[in-house]
Amino acid sequence: MEVKLFKGYGWKRCSLAQDRGPHRCHIKKGFILLLTLTFLLSAIIYLSDFSLKTTVHPGILYKNVVNQISSYYVAIEFPSGRDKQTIFLAPAPAPNAHQQVQQISTQTTDISVHHHIAHPSNYQFILDEPDKCQQNPFLVLMVPVAPHQVEARNAIRSTWGSESTVQGKAVMTLFLVGLTGGSDSEKAQQQLEEESRQHRDLLQSNFVDSYFNLTIKTMVIMDWLATHCPQANFSMKVDSDMYLNLENLMTLLLAPITPRQNYITGVVMQNRSVIRNTHSKWYVSEELYPEPKYPTYLLGMGYVFSNDLPEKIVEASKEIKAFNIEDAYVGACVKHLGIAPSSPPDPSQFRIYMGQYNREDFLRVITTILGSPQQLIDIWKDVKRPTYLVQMFCKCWLLVILLILLNVLLLYFTASTLERRNGQKVAKKIGNYHVAYPQNYRFILDQPEKCEQQKPFVVVIVPVAPENFEARNAIRITWGSEELVRDRVVLVLFLLGSRSDNETLQEQLQNESQQYQDLLQSNFQDSYRNLTIKTMVMMEWLSRKCQQASYAAKVDADVLLNMNNLINMLVSLKKLQHNYITGLVLSGNSVLRDPSNKFYVPHYVYPKSRYPPYPLGMCYIFSMDLPQKILQISRHIRPIFIEDAYLGMCLKHLGITPKQPPNIRQFVVKPPPQFNRCYYSGLIAILTDSLTQLISYWMDIHSSSKPC
The missing domain is CATH 3.90.550 (Spore Coat Polysaccharide Biosynthesis Protein SpsA; Chain A)
Known part of the structure; x- marks a missing residue:
């Protein structure tokens, strides 16, 4: 999962779980090359006295x-x-x-x-x-x-x-x-x-x-x-x-x-x-x-x-x-x-x-x-051509810029191989538009009777990469092991896509599913840009196979969840909620139009300048009447790969506004520098830096020998 943190005057990308890369805080060389070539082409055009002469008599x-x-x-x-x-x-x-x-x-x-x-x-x-x-x-x-x-x-x-x-x-x-x-x-x-x-x-x-x-x-x-x-x-x-x-x-x-x-x-x-x-x-x-x-x-x-x-x-x-x-x-x-x-x-x-x-x-x-x-x-060509003064201004500056960019090109070609440059271009390439409605996909591994058998008060779905066994096991031995909280049944399931080119991994997943009976796997390609598909598949499973639950929660694999505080929050609502979704709600987030940014979304995919309010994808909780409604409206909304923002688009079309939790301070994106047991004991969800940290913090919080 990736989260955007607001620091100072802009949004900074923070990579969580296994999705960490060394290039997150600098301009990619491939983008510099593209910019350089664009300026060079412009210089050639202007310096050669190219202009669009109308042929209209x-x-x-x-x-x-x-x-x-x-x-x-x-x-x-x-x-x-x-x-x-x-x-x-x-x-x-x-x-x-x-x-x-x-x-x-x-x-x-x-x-x-x-x-x-x-x-x-x-x-x-x-x-x-x-x-x-x-x-x-x-x-x-x-x-x-x-x-x-x-x-x-x-x-x-x-x-x-x-x-x-x-x-x-x-x-x-x-x-x-x-x-x-x-x-x-x-x-x-x-x-x-x-x-x-x-x-x-x-x-x-x-x-x-x-x-x-x-x-x-x-x-x-x-x-x-x-x-x-x-x-x-x-x-x-x-x-x-x-x-x-x-x-x-x-x-x-x-x-x-x-x-x-x-x-x-x-x-x-x-x-x-x-x-x-x-x-x-x-x-x-x-x-x-x-x-x-x-x-x-x-x-x-x-x-x-x-x-x-x-x-x-x-x-x-x-x-x-x-x-x-x-x-x-x-x-x-x-x-x-x-x-x-x-x-x-x-x-x-x-x-x-x-x-x-x-x-x-x-x-x-x-x-x-x-x-x-x-x-x-x-x-049209004649009207759209630059004026004479603009052409002259550009020519003067492009003569200077041309020399600078030639040096940039020289440095670039001496610093990078063609193979690495092509790899960076592919990494930045925006995924094609696809149909995210889940009926296009089917389940490979399923637990169709789980909700009927256990009748949970809340079902927690954890989207996770197929190969991330360690994350699943860390959750199973910590907050995922809490099956009964305040006399309410809790069910935790893991949702993953497929790795079609890895038969060995699939065999391991089948063995894991037989052992733990907690895996849901659909046949979409599991990748960061398919998180929207993953979320919609989750909604489909909940609407079809878990109507017995009162609430559901989507929780990322790198989140430390305090199950007792979560149940306390839901019970404090007094009566069963409808059209209800809560979490760390973001409002007025700008759509990023910089093609070099990982969160870039072009105008033709989503023309508005800001996203509607949406709950941050790390952890959100919703009433069980919502999955079916979200599924139905998603047929009419073009998907974007930013899954939590897409969820907000669906909610807006439904006329439903995400609600901030009763205590917003119980949902934390950036952990404090030092662990404080009393602070962590009062939270519902907080991101962790590693699985070791998740396990040690959970064990410390639940240690009866250390009262807060």
Whole structure:
């Protein structure tokens, strides 16, 4: 086990039990090498006058954007019961995900509009990312895009869609598509499914993807946000041909004057007349929308809203007859809710068209329409390149740093062999994401009847390495030997994983289990980074095979446990507790983002800056109703290898707060320099430096000839 102790101004790592290494208090050489090479590469780039030159020509940009705007609404015609008839809104969703939609090219003069139900509950997701929002994003970007527009999706993924953290806030980008149409729809669907497996950012619903179904598409977006991502603070619907400056957008959202509820902003459209000309592609009949003017709405290219609105808009859509101008329809729903769209503090930051390309203009805006995916990539590169002054400053300093780093490299290569360097890199490498839910594992050694036979008041589970026989024997002859305390039955069991490459060790474990009948072994790989699995396997065993107990405790193998004081504490609670867990509770612990630190957790695994309150893993006690609840919620929480912090994450989702013990001074991490029998006699749990110390201290405490 490892514990982080707060000393002075930072957390210091203390290695306990058998996990001790000589490199715990200095910067690893491999990290220095990585840092050095990074600086060297940067120096080469800057000193060679490398810069990202945009390939955007102003004339081409103007032409493409104007063409884009003029064809922003393109009529797609579908065959119906009568010839030359355009159906503006698609009928009920097709049951077949590969349904073909035939497009006809006829000039339509007589337009018949068919009302349909646009409420998103009429549609189902074919491709989904139901667990995405477990990352608790601050901002969700929803991009409606045609199924075939892979180039547009990839351009966004390589530009603004790649920004997962902005000003310390988590940002998530997802793409929404409908059903593909045409003769090759089955092949297109297979390509979408492969793309989804690769990027995990595609949502697909079973409506026909067309311009006239944009209203459905938008309502499906709102429904997904309301049902899958209510924990986000803000969302944005942004078209796939848009440039987006997330720094400026985040500044707007974090401003104190920005409302957190009933807020929606973008390019505000006011007093827009409803077009009644049947020859127009924007024609809307009086049957669908009888008013002569649309309510105030936000232009559909990109609008931002507080994340309480999606659910409200979905509900309002049940009362508002759908029509094919999707942004105006959202405006109608918002008006029905009595909410007025807000003009942004600086309206010039939401631009339909930017005119001639100017880098400074793009540094100031939030969003604007572009002409092609390639232009997005080119402009993004140019906007993100360092300014001239920054380049010159870096060049001057890098000339100096370059000489220093060359010396560092020389010293490094003379001090280390390639083999040792690779070994250090492997040691620092962060483990892959894995499924920690215990049903993926099975027990090799088990004691299924123990609790039924003994009916313990408290069962103590000790996670321990398979090869650590000495620790198990030290506990068996000390506090693990106390089976009856104050007329309460105590059961102590040891939990271990496997060493799949050591058959001799496994045979020894089987003999040990037959002798002592106190081993539980599961077939996960026993290692420090699998402690979370170990803890969840413990919870599974307790929930399935020890419901007879009143309480359980998880105690590390290097902890001296005073069983009498533990029972006294539990008995003093008077009545049996529920949703109860106690120990040395840590609150407000920061998530460490330094990759060289052993406790490093990246943003994509856990995006929040602080862990929720959790009991330190050395020793915590809990009521027996908790294991099953923790197991159930763990299915929905991405595991991290810091097992006690992960337990805190599960408890937070359950709405359960760990409680400090009645006397917090009875749980001690750092032992005093000198042994004091009276001091130790009053504790419940304290870490020890060695097994010899654990045994001698326990014997001294329990010596009847030495009264305190």
